[in-house]
Amino acid sequence: MARTVLEAAPSMPALFARAAVTARGRGGDLPDTRLARTGVRVEAADLAAYDRVCAFPLADTLPATYPHMLTFPLQLALMSDRSFPLALPGLVHVRNRVEVLRPVRADEALDLEVWAERFARHPRGATVDLCASVSAGGGEVWRSRSTYLARGARAPEGAPDSDLSVSVGDLARPAATWRVPHDAGRRYARVSGDVNPIHLSGLTAKAFGFKRAIAHGMWAKARALAALSGRLPDAMVVDVVFRKPLFLPSTVTLATAPVDGGWDLAVRNEKSGADHLLGTVRPLP
Amino acid sequence: MAPQTRKAAIVGGNRIPFARSNSAYAQASNQDMLTATLDGLVARFGLQGRRVGEVVAGAVLKHSRDFNLTREAVLGSRLSAATPAYDVQQACGTGLEAAVLVANKIALGQIESGIAGGVDTTSDAPLAVGDDLRRALISLNNAKTVGDRLKALARIRPGSLVPEIPRNAEPRTGLAMGEHQAITAREWEISREAQDELTVRSHQNLAAAYERGFFDDLVTPYLGLTRDENLRPDTSVEKLAKLKPAFGGETGTMTAGNSTPLSDGASAVLLASDEWAAEHGLPVLAHLVDAQTAAVDYVHGGEGLLMAPAYAVPVLLARNGLTLQDFDYYEIHEAFASTVLATLKAWEDPAFCKERLGLDTPVGAVDRSKLNVNGSSLAAGHPFAATGGRIVASLAKQLHEAGPGKRGLISICAAGGQGVVAILES
Structure with a gap:
């Protein structure tokens, strides 16, 4: 397993562009790469803007969905990399499971880690799970599993059936x-x-x-x-x-x-x- | 029908630290702050999922979409959604008036418990479109033909697009509250030094109260603030003396230091019957004994805008058979240092007491060592509707700490020439 710690959040427009130009010719199995960031702080202005768009009250605990704002750029980096077997354009988000293990305060320093797993067969193609784990104070506080469907793609031999x-x-x-x-x-x-x-x-x-x-x-x-x-x-x-x-x-x-x-x-x-x-x-x- | 009344108990309170305008709470709406404050109270007293009799709160600067502000905050809070709520607004008297309304229903046996609160933001202010634009837009909306629509649109001038910003001014006089108070300060010959001394004491008392942990069970941190942002523990008469007058012209005595700053914040107080508190294993800090409001004609009647409490207190004292000296603590809201000083001076003035209050002997003096002992608005800040809840909870706790049978007086002045005053007893 390769674990890479990034110093900063990657630029998402650049990742989308890279994913688009490198869409062709992908295949193979999922990479076992893990991307991580440590000591991530939530910017108060970012949280306020997110709260306003989603209609959350401005509070000192993060909305259950907020850590995804921090982990998604890492997942996108994973998916846009050439080693990822599925082309990003055309991937459809079909399931998202978030576990809040305890309320996460907006002022906590967060450690993030993301990876891909469960390449699975689907009647219309293949699905893959992009997972994330967030820790604070040494313990895991939040995790998520986003399932994406790639229409027409094929999961490797022996892959399980996808669960939606x-x-x-x-x-x-x-x-x-x-x-x-x-x-x-x-x-x-x-x-x-x-x-x-x-x-x-x-x-x-x-x-x-x-x-x-x-x-x-x-x-x-x-x-x-x-x-x-x-x-x-x-x-x-x-x-x-x-x-x-x-x-x-x-x-x-x-x-x-x-x-x-x-x-x-x-x-x-x-x-x-x-x-x-x-x-x-x-x-x- | 309840055969007799009972005194409502003050169980405790919660507030968020008060912020200076356009600072820590710049992104927070009234509803955000009130919800956070209610949730803090819920956490403190184990009210999660519980229905209380009523929640009463308000805001002075309120957007029209917040017509049901308090009920909306309740629905977003951890209280039971079956908790009724309503809004009140009596300018800076809002918070105390809300507590009186809740206490009265408890006194009558109509409810067993209730929450009184208030919130204000001067940062997330409710801008309104100017009246010309508003009328043009209404005409546009009602227009049936293209011609009518064009006519309505033609009435809109670039100048119409400037929004109306809420001002801290009296609609009938056009004067800012500070300008009104400057007149009163001059009439009562309140010196700059006396105002600055009162201001320093407010900061020192508030800082000392924080230091001894007095606010540990009264304040819940919010958005990174743990203490009132305006608090300057190290301020001094010398530092304050350097400030230029802010109101009353060049010879004015009122500065940004001895006037309260524009602030953001919220507060809430839990009241109940003694039985309800006992059933839930909650303390009774004090009881709300009685309350009184008064209003003065500051437009044509020659009285100062913020002098109404000077009239309300003697009525309250007479009804309760008390004198002004029968109190262990006094909480006189520091809208401006000179408001407090002018009120105290008026009560000591035989002519004012005779001519304005109709009293043969003056109301008398207040022992200054019992005044605003844990600081007041000059240091804490003054998010208009939140001040009443701050004072009620703090005074109730102070009385409880001092022991049974202690008495406190609250006096709050309000825009529109009004005043709300109340007696608490432990």
Whole structure:
């Protein structure tokens, strides 16, 4: 296993560009590289901007989804590297599982580590998990697993089947309606650095086969958690699957139901009822 | 129907450190700060998921979208979502008035517990569009034809686009609060030295209170602040003497030092019946005995804008059979050092007490060693609606520490020529 410690967060526009020009000719197995950063501090202004875009209250503990802002650039570096077997353009975020082992304070120094694992077979291609672990004060405080689908790709011989099952109960009653504006992707891109062209404008999205720009899945997840502020366990696992793309602009509904000390939740298109996001929040012991 | 009333208990309080304007809390909204403050109170008293009788709070500078500010903060907090809430606004009297409202419902047996609070930001200020632009936009919205729309648009001039910034000024007089107080300071001949001395004491008392851990169970750090940002433990009369007058012209006595700065912050106080506190294993620091408001005609009546507490206190004393000297502690909100000094002087002045208050003998003097013993707004800062909660919780704790049967007086002046005063007893 090769572990590389980066001094600073990599530049994401550069990574997206590198991933695009080196997309062809990829293959093979997952690299066993781990990328890490140590002593990372959350910038107060960055957190405030993120909170505003996702509707979190400005507080001294990080939203459950915030550490992803710190680990995603490292994961992108891993994925854009030539050693990564799948081409980044066309990868679709289909599942994200976050575990908050304890509330993380905004002023803690954080150690980050990311890696890829679980190259798996999917009926329409292959999936891969980008994992992250965040530690503070010597102990792990947060981890996440983002599953990406590469349509038409093939997992190696003997790979397991991919697991995209998150089941929710009956969520018939909407708790809230959100009007998601046409620039929701650009607004989230500004605070997250995730400048994937499919989120930025209709034109750039078309270039990648989408009829319009689509909202970031992690924005929808964050926005749903923000709606549950004050009603979430301190330690929890938040597991969501991303289904139909959320085209911009859209009007969507959030449905929630209390289950087992946590929540089931769904973000759906208001008109068609199509699921954009289904997920569960469960307390950790 | 409750056959008789009971005195509401003050169980404790929580606030975030107060920040100077456009500083540590520049990115925080009123709702952010009030929610954080409620959550701190919830954590301190084990109220997670619990329903309290009512949460009452307010903000002086409030955006129209925050019409239900307190209820929204409750919904975002760890309190039960089944906790009712409402907003109040009585300028700088908001926080104390909220506590009085909660205490009165507890006194009547309508609720068993309640939270009173307040919040203000002068950083995340609610800018409004100017009135010309506002009217033009309403016409535009109502326009049915293209011609009407163009007409409405034509009314918009570049100058209309300048937003209206909330000002700390009286709508009827156009004078800033400091300018009003400068008139009062001159009328009562309050010296610069006396104001600066009171200011230094406020800073020293607040610093000493922090040093002895007095605020450990009253304040929860927020966004990197652990103490009030305005606190200058090392300030001195000599340092303050160097400041130029900020109000009252070149010969004015009021400076940025002996006036409260614009501040951001929030506070909350938990009140309850004695029975509720006992059931939940929570302490009773003090009881809210009684309260009184007063207002003066500062526009045409020749009275100072911030002099209403001077009128409210004698009414409160008479109703409770007390004299001004029957108190162990006094909390007189330091909007300006000269406000405190003018109020004290008025109570000692036979002519004022006779002519304005209708009293044959003056209200009398206050033992200065009992005044604002843990510092007040000059040192802590003054996020308008948050000051009442800061004072109620601090005074209740001070009385509790001093032992049973101790009495404290709170006096808070407010914009619009109003005052809110109250008596606490341990």
